[in-house]
Amino acid sequence: MMVPRRRIVHQCWLVWITSVLVGLTALTAASAVASTGPVVGEGRTVFYVSPDGSDTDIGTSAKPFRTLERAQQAARSVDPHVAAAKDVTVFLYGGTYRLTRPLDFDPRDSGRNGHHVIWRNVPGQHPVVSSGRQITGWHLVDQTKKIWAADVGDLKTRQLYVDGRRVTRARGPMNPQGFTKTSTGYIAPDATMASWRNPSDIEVVSRREWKQFRCPVASVKETTITMQQPCWHNASLQFGMGLPSWIENAYELLDLPGEWYLDRQAGRLYYIPKADEDISTADVVAPVLQTLVRGEGTLDEPLRDVRFEGITFAHATWLAPNTDEGYAVVQAGFRIVGSDNPVFNQTMPNWVQTPAALVFQNARGIELRRNTFTHLGAAGVNLETGSQGSQVVGNRFEDISSTGIQVGGTMKVDHHPGDPRQIVKDNTVSSNVVARVAVENADAVGIFVGYTTHTTVAHNEVFDLPYTGISVGWGWGLFDAGGNPNYPGNNGLPVYDTPTTSRDNQIRDNRIFDVMKTLRDGAGIYALSAQPGTQVSGNYIDHVAGNYGGLYPDEASAYQEWTDNVVQDVPIWLHIWTSSIHDLLVADNYTDQPFMRNNGRNITMKNNTAVQNGEWPARACRIAANSGLEPDYADLLSPSDAAPELCRSGA
Structure with a gap:
């Protein structure tokens, strides 16, 4: 807000404006955006960056920095007492910020005492972070x-x-x-x-x-x-x-x-x-960089409470397939690397995950809100080992070569970590649009959840994919307690006597449609291995191509509940194909395709309804209507995002 013009004598005017600036200790975000003067007090808490700025300036709205690196340096320099009492915000004006190296975040970039360090757009403007x-x-x-x-x-x-x-x-x-x-x-x-x-x-x-x-x-x-x-x-x-x-x-x-x-x-x-x-x-x-933003703490000092909001992350590549290792894919964007691989099954502990444009490890309370991820050559976002309590909410992922969002990994440190601080847990992925990803690596998926505890994947819209929509779990039971008896000698892999970290995951209220358009043996929602307490519920799946399932608990899936889902226009609404799948509750689901497979053990099937002639019960219609983006994020859908037709009657 500009200072009003006042009728005062010249010598008093200088005294007056100086006293105002010295006494000012905080500004609201809205007033800070409009301000042309510096934010002062015990320490600066608001900084501005513009592609037209200068790193020799002071980082105000009128004299913004030019580079993200300079703004990061300024944010780190905030007086610790001030940073512990309020958020530190870096506002990005519209334009393109071209990186020549990844923007690395470490514990020095953390929020303090529950306050955040926030990197966000100036309201109404559209910054792009690009390589x-x-x-x-x-x-x-x-x-x-x-x-x-x-x-x-x-x-x-x-x-x-x-x-x-x-x-x-x-x-x-x-x-x-x-x-x-x-x-x-x-x-x-x-x-x-x-x-x-x-x-x-x-x-x-x-x-x-x-x-x-x-x-x-x-x-x-x-x-x-x-x-x-x-x-x-x-x-x-x-x-x-x-x-x-x-x-x-x-x-x-x-x-x-x-x-x-x-x-x-x-x-x-x-x-x-x-x-x-x-x-x-x-x-x-x-694009020339593989990673745009990399956030990594340590077990003793995680990266904490950093938020990215209103930013477009674009133009990253991935050069590993250029090498002699190429892209020897296994499933869902994971590939075999190395030259000492005589037998397929023994390569499993070392399958490598596709990297991402934004990667976080040993991080707590990371928030990604209302960003756009596009024109990327690998995955969009990875929450890796030690990521806890983070949120990916209300973003749009589109035109990405591999998987949109990956939560958790598949290595020993993920399924049997030596330290509980390494567990990937309590993360939320909600109200995102994940569309037209896996455009280069068709075997990748929309949202991948590896070995994690209490991951919530809810109210996302996932569509127009060559392979699976949402994949949760890993390992084919080989790393579960006791291994998988269907594989003699557990395929030569170690047999653990304790369960993995996969438990209590929630895959609910998602809308998934037009998937499995290119490859086979996947599903709208796909799962692997034992996941006690995991629930797959309230999802609406429409139009899955090929000969596989809307709901597909694959090998060794166990101790899960698959309930209250609506599956429409899918050849096989439920695909339980082998006896290693056991102890599942499959109840209160609705489908217009009665064909299914159930070759599992101790599978409780209850109150599942095959509708005829498109006459969906009112409860099925309510489930479908409740799926997908929550109302506050409906604007994330573009006019070309044609959602499936919901129930024609009984709503």
Whole structure:
């Protein structure tokens, strides 16, 4: 608020304004936004940042800092007594904040005494935190194919965005014919690929069941394609990588508008513009960092009480698939790495999780509210080992290469931690939109919950996915107390005599639709292993493609309740396929598809209703109507987010 003009003599005016500023110890957020003067007192508690600011300025609304790093330094410097008595807020003006390295948070960035350090937008403005590098200097290099090029030096990326749209890395046709598989790769139908430049940059993508493998080529000699190791070996374990679904990342594959290729050796980027794009004026962005924000404390001193609000996190890549390990996927974005993997089952303790744009470990009370996560090359958010009491509420996740949200991991430290402070527990994921993720790694899921205690996943809208909507649990029972007797010798893995940390999780009131559009053997909601006290209830699942389930408690799922769910337009509403699944309550669910499987042990089936002719009971309609976003977050849905039709009668 500007100071009113007053009729006072000049010499008194200076005394008056000085006394006002010295006596001012706090401002409300609203008045701080409008203020043109510094926030003063025992210590500053409000800072401002703008892409047009200067790091030599003082961080007020009128003289904001320029970089997030400078604002972080200022927030850390707040007098501890002041920080313990009030929130410390960093306001971001609209514009793009381009990172050249991840923004790292540690215990110095924590809130104190229950107060938060808040990083948020100036109300009404739209800041973007990005590692995107803008690509300019385009020139036409092939008039016939309309291929343009830009010199980019040592750029390394796997994604490209033009005028805010993800464009396609050069690729060949789907399911090319004439290939045969060998022990070291493939025999091609002809010698065409032998003449392609940069053969070690070429990747073969293969979809099979619930997996989408991606391995790089080592060499091409005449018709013999030799694949890089250890990716080829690791991707050949279990049932193995199959014939090519397509071949990707070669200059010679550039043939359609909207395709691009990065020649890393020559430092040149190629692109064929779409009809509505003017490459001379287009905003072309290549992400360069894997992680944008990394928050990590220690067991003795966790990172605490940091909130991010109203920020768009965009333009991160993931370069691990460029390496000789490629993407030897197992399930849900987890992959096999390393070269000492003689047997598939013995690789299980070391399956690696896909990283994320925002990663937190040994953190307490982290809050992500009303942010947007988009144009990302790996996952959106990871709450990893030691994440407790954190909230991911009211965000939108879209156009992400892998999983949207991951809570908890799958390593020994997660299922049998040596210290209770390492347990991932008491976290909430609610009222988020998770749409059109897993766009590059089709085996990834909307929301993944690993080994966790009391995770709540509620009132989310999850839709338009190639594979599973929500996945909770891990391990196929092999790390449960006593292991899984269906696997002789527990597959050679250690047998624990204590239960895992998976218990008391709540998957409720979510709306999940248009999933399983590409791969097989998944579901609207999928679970694994014993999870005592876990409840899957009040969810509305509509239109699951393929031949699997709306509700799918998979191997060794036990001690769970699956109740009060509505499953519509799904081939198999409930999929309990093996005897390792036991001690479940499946009650009071509604479906318009009576077909199900129940091959489990001690499964209590009670009051489940198969409706006919779309005549849903009133209670089913209420469950469906209550699912999805809570009213305060309805604005997160865009006009193109066509929700499924709810009950036609009985509401």
